[in-house]
Amino acid sequence: MSGYLNNWGRVVLVAIMAALPLCAVRAADVKGARVWAGPAYTRVVIDATGPLRYTIERKDGQVVVDLPGSRVAADFSSPAAHGLFRGISHTRVDDSLQLIAQVAPASKLKSFVLKPTSGSDYRLVLDLYPGNDGATAAVAEAAPRAADKAAPAAPAAVAAPAATPVPQYSNPTHSRRVAAEQAAAMLNGQRQVVVAIDAGHGGKDQGAHGPGGTLEKNVTLSVARNLAAEINRQPGMKAVLTRDSDFFIPLKRRYQIAREHNADLFVSIHADSFVNDDARGSSVWVLSPRGKTSEAARWLADRENRADLIGGTTLDDKDDSLAKVLLDLQQGWAMQASDVVAGNVLKALGQLGPTHRGYVERANFVVLRSPDVPSILVETAFISNPAEERRLRDPTHQKKLAEAVMDGVKNYFESTPPPGTWFAAEAARRSGVQLASRDDEGRDDAGAARDVALRAGSAARDVHKVGRGESLGSIARQYGVSVSALKSANQINSNAVRAGTTLTIPAG
Numbered sequence: 001m002s003g004y005l006n007n008w009g010r011v012v013l014v015a016i017m018a019a020l021p022l023c024a025v026r027a028a029d030v031k032g033a034r035v036w037a038g039p040a041y042t043r044v045v046i047d048a049t050g051p052l053r054y055t056i057e058r059k060d061g062q063v064v065v066d067l068p069g070s071r072v073a074a075d076f077s078s079p080a081a082h083g084l085f086r087g088i089s090h091t092r093v094d095d096s097l098q099l100i101a102q103v104a105p106a107s108k109l110k111s112f113v114l115k116p117t118s119g120s121d122y123r124l125v126l127d128l129y130p131g132n133d134g135a136t137a138a139v140a141e142a143a144p145r146a147a148d149k150a151a152p153a154a155p156a157a158v159a160a161p162a163a164t165p166v167p168q169y170s171n172p173t174h175s176r177r178v179a180a181e182q183a184a185a186m187l188n189g190q191r192q193v194v195v196a197i198d199a200g201h202g203g204k205d206q207g208a209h210g211p212g213g214t215l216e217k218n219v220t221l222s223v224a225r226n227l228a229a230e231i232n233r234q235p236g237m238k239a240v241l242t243r244d245s246d247f248f249i250p251l252k253r254r255y256q257i258a259r260e261h262n263a264d265l266f267v268s269i270h271a272d273s274f275v276n277d278d279a280r281g282s283s284v285w286v287l288s289p290r291g292k293t294s295e296a297a298r299w300l301a302d303r304e305n306r307a308d309l310i311g312g313t314t315l316d317d318k319d320d321s322l323a324k325v326l327l328d329l330q331q332g333w334a335m336q337a338s339d340v341v342a343g344n345v346l347k348a349l350g351q352l353g354p355t356h357r358g359y360v361e362r363a364n365f366v367v368l369r370s371p372d373v374p375s376i377l378v379e380t381a382f383i384s385n386p387a388e389e390r391r392l393r394d395p396t397h398q399k400k401l402a403e404a405v406m407d408g409v410k411n412y413f414e415s416t417p418p419p420g421t422w423f424a425a426e427a428a429r430r431s432g433v434q435l436a437s438r439d440d441e442g443r444d445d446a447g448a449a450r451d452v453a454l455r456a457g458s459a460a461r462d463v464h465k466v467g468r469g470e471s472l473g474s475i476a477r478q479y480g481v482s483v484s485a486l487k488s489a490n491q492i493n494s495n496a497v498r499a500g501t502t503l504t505i506p507a508g
Helices: 002-019 172-186 216-233 251-260 289-301 303-307 320-349 386-393 395-415 422-431 445-455 472-479 483-489
Strands: 030-037 042-048 055-059 062-068 085-093 096-103 108-114 122-129 193-199 237-241 265-272 283-287 361-363 375-382 460-465 502-506
Touching (some): 030 085, 030 096, 042 085, 055 108, 193 216, 193 251, 216 237, 216 265, 216 375, 216 395, 251 265, 265 395, 320 395, 375 386, 386 395, 395 422, 460 472, 472 483, 472 502
Parallel strands (some): 193 237, 283 361
Antiparallel strands (some): 042 122, 062 096, 283 375
């Protein structure tokens, strides 16, 4: 009987405890705050002892985080102002702790909670993105650093007359892309090609470790900075770094940065590793066909993705069949361009030493999944190989690696210049056509191109510059000519045509 009463007492105790108000369970305490200013956003991390119940209110220039029942650690202090972050303070309102972060007024906010990993605390993450005015943007458009002082001074940017204001559009990606294209036409074809450079890993993600203690994240950052310096020394080119210091960026965010800057090319820098320390050689990777297919499915299924633009065309107002065709055309073009760049870069790296396999490799790496930006991933060498680790640590070799990648990239843009760029203008000048200008008789670039075609013996009635996603068939239909006549007038044997190519349209 006494055992029954004891059991009954335990049941009653459990029932009483279950009935206690939730507020009796102590809320998590805030231990501190940290901040990083990245190239495209500023991250504020609030460390806590446990899961946080919170609400956020955004006011002009402030982010107010309300934490019911929480307390702040005695040694809590505000991090220094950095990027879009200006400082943080705290106060109590009844039983709530309030954190008040001072931020750039035009910035946009995203927040989420990360659970503990490897002994870390719970973390409330506040990501601040530049507003539409761009005045507070924290973009790492690469500039010469102290490490580059020994290098020759970069020439001045390509001179161009002031641009006439271009129209603004509601979709930011569309606005930037259309504005860039229109500005290029106004600036005598002098738009710079943009190369987004991604230094692999960073921050808490150290990447591979060499036997001598070399960290991949440090090697990739050094090579990326050198590559950015090489690009910025080249007329007609501009580099954008996904990170310019030691901080963590999610993988998907890396190629998103490239798209936001309308990059003509995305290059991710890494250092390989293997269980055997005799693996050696550099390699270059592009997206696999399987990765292309799975990314297309995700893009078409995601409403937010469809509202964005693919090569300047939104998919949001297209039915599924048309959207699939447009996306497939754009992805096909991007993958074809990626193959060409990767082959050029691998060949240039082969001049420095052995390549791992001797051909471009394919994988479904997240950073290669941009649907409309040609993307490559460069494994500079095997950091797990002691001899290659020593070379990867050498600043001179790091610079040579950057120069080799630059050679491959530059060769691609010289052979396939994007429309409206400095490279396209140079190619046109070499062929005798002056783009976006008028000659002494008042003819514009199209008239001059027609004259060139006619002097070459073609019965031309027009010229057409091939845009992204266009095919010979679609161009032929546009002008009411046959594909065979179009190929004959331009001496083309293949059914493929590259974006940026100027085609002569035959008469009749």
